[in-house]
Amino acid sequence: MPLQSAKNVIVNFKPEATFNTAPGVSGSKTLRYTPSAGLNLKTATIRSNEQRSDALQTMGRNGSRSVDGTYGAEVSLSSHDDIYEAVVRGTYAAALVVTEATAGLTSITTTATTIVASAGSWITAGLRVGDVVRLTNHSTPANNSVNLRIRALTALVMTLHGVAPLTLNASADTTFTITRGKKVINPATPTKRTFYIEQNNVDIDASQLFGGCRFTGFKLNGTPDGVAALEFTVLGASSTNVTGAAAPYYTAPTTFNTTPLVFADARISVGGIDIAVATAFELTYAINAATQPVVGSVTSPDVFDNDVTLSGSFSLIREDFINLNAFTNETEFELHILLTEPTVEPKGYISFYVPRIKFTGIDASLGGDGAMVESAPFQCGAQAATGGNDATMLTICTSAV
Numbered sequence: 001m002p003l004q005s006a007k008n009v010i011v012n013f014k015p016e017a018t019f020n021t022a023p024g025v026s027g028s029k030t031l032r033y034t035p036s037a038g039l040n041l042k043t044a045t046i047r048s049n050e051q052r053s054d055a056l057q058t059m060g061r062n063g064s065r066s067v068d069g070t071y072g073a074e075v076s077l078s079s080h081d082d083i084y085e086a087v088v089r090g091t092y093a094a095a096l097v098v099t100e101a102t103a104g105l106t107s108i109t110t111t112a113t114t115i116v117a118s119a120g121s122w123i124t125a126g127l128r129v130g131d132v133v134r135l136t137n138h139s140t141p142a143n144n145s146v147n148l149r150i151r152a153l154t155a156l157v158m159t160l161h162g163v164a165p166l167t168l169n170a171s172a173d174t175t176f177t178i179t180r181g182k183k184v185i186n187p188a189t190p191t192k193r194t195f196y197i198e199q200n201n202v203d204i205d206a207s208q209l210f211g212g213c214r215f216t217g218f219k220l221n222g223t224p225d226g227v228a229a230l231e232f233t234v235l236g237a238s239s240t241n242v243t244g245a246a247a248p249y250y251t252a253p254t255t256f257n258t259t260p261l262v263f264a265d266a267r268i269s270v271g272g273i274d275i276a277v278a279t280a281f282e283l284t285y286a287i288n289a290a291t292q293p294v295v296g297s298v299t300s301p302d303v304f305d306n307d308v309t310l311s312g313s314f315s316l317i318r319e320d321f322i323n324l325n326a327f328t329n330e331t332e333f334e335l336h337i338l339l340t341e342p343t344v345e346p347k348g349y350i351s352f353y354v355p356r357i358k359f360t361g362i363d364a365s366l367g368g369d370g371a372m373v374e375s376a377p378f379q380c381g382a383q384a385a386t387g388g389n390d391a392t393m394l395t396i397c398t399s400a401v
Helices: 081-088 321-331
Strands: 009-015 034-046 063-072 096-099 109-110 114-116 132-136 147-153 157-159 170-175 177-180 182-185 195-201 206-222 229-236 238-243 267-270 278-293 303-317 332-340 349-359 373-380 397-400
Touching: 009 081, 034 195, 034 229, 034 238, 063 206, 063 238, 081 182, 081 206, 081 278, 081 397, 147 195, 147 267, 147 332, 157 177, 206 303, 229 278, 321 373
Parallel strands: none
Antiparallel strands: 009 195, 034 063, 063 229, 096 177, 109 114, 109 170, 114 157, 132 147, 132 177, 147 157, 182 397, 195 206, 206 229, 206 238, 206 278, 267 332, 278 303, 303 373, 332 349, 349 373, 349 397
C-alpha cells in the first residue's frame, strides 16, 4: 500500500455558484503554495455531564463542524488573482487604455515627475491615484513602456512617484497611449464569494474536498534577500473525502508558472518618497469571519464575513527623526508597493496601494552591531472618493491579463 508524501499534494479551487455546493469538475485553478498548514476539518466537542458510580467518563460526541487553515504562497503574476479579488471582495476592472482622444485630453507634455494634459481630464478618463500606468507612442523613447506610479492627480496634471521617472519634453505630443493594468478595489457593496477547494493526495489517490470556503485575508511579507511571501487564511463549512475514480475531483485545472517576485528590486513609496532603508516589511489584510453552529445540522448555513482590518509594519534603518515625528504628530501617509518581474521593459508588475496609513509606534533598540533599526507598526483607514482617489482601503493593480 502506498504512503502519502507531504510534498505530493495538489491544491485546486473553483468558485461555488451555491454556498457549500460542489461546482462542476472543469474550470478550476491550481493554487501555487509553499509549505503550509493547509485546510483541516474541525469539530466542537460535546461532553457528557453524567455522574457515574464508577467515577469514569461517558463517551462524548462531536458537534458542529468547520474548516480552517492557511496556505503560504509566493507573489507571482496571475497566480493568485482570483484570491485577491475574493479577499478584497471586489471585481477586477479591466485594463484601461487612454489616448489623446479620451476625455478631451488632446495632447501632453512631460516633466521629470509629471504628465501634463493640455485639456480634458485624467480623472474623467478613469485614472486614479495609486494606479500603475505605461506611456507608449510618446515622442521621447525613454518615456515609453516603463511602469509609472500615480502619486497625485488633478484634471490636467498626473504626478508620479520617484525622483525622475520621466524625461522632460515640453513639446506638445498629440499622439500617445497610456495603459493602466487591471485593478481591484474595495467596492461600496462587497461581493462575497465562496470556493470549493480540493487537496488531492496524489500518492494514495485520494482527495479532501472542502466546501463553503471563504478566503478571509492575506499577509504580505518582504525581506531584502527573500521572495515576496504571502499567507492566505481560509474559513469554510464542510469537508468530505473521496478516493479512487472520484479523485482527483477537478479535471484539467489551469496551472501557472510565472516567476516569483522579490523585494530586492521592489519600489516601496511612503508618503510619495521611495525608501531604500527597509530591512523588513509586512502588510496584513484580515476579514473578521465566523461560522455559526445551529440546531439540526452540524454544518453552518454560511461563513459570515464582516469588517476588515488592514495593518502592517516596517523595519527601517534610522536616518533621521522623520518617522518618530510622524508618529508623534499622527501624520498620515500613502503606501505604494510595486513588485516587478526580472525582465527588460515593459516589466510585468503587481502593486499594492494603501491610501492612508498612520504609524502606531516607533521603537529602536540601543547597542549591538550594525545599523540602528526602527520598528514602525502602522494602521490603515478607508479613503473617500475625492481628488482623483478611489473610495477604498486597498488597491491591487497588475499587468497580468
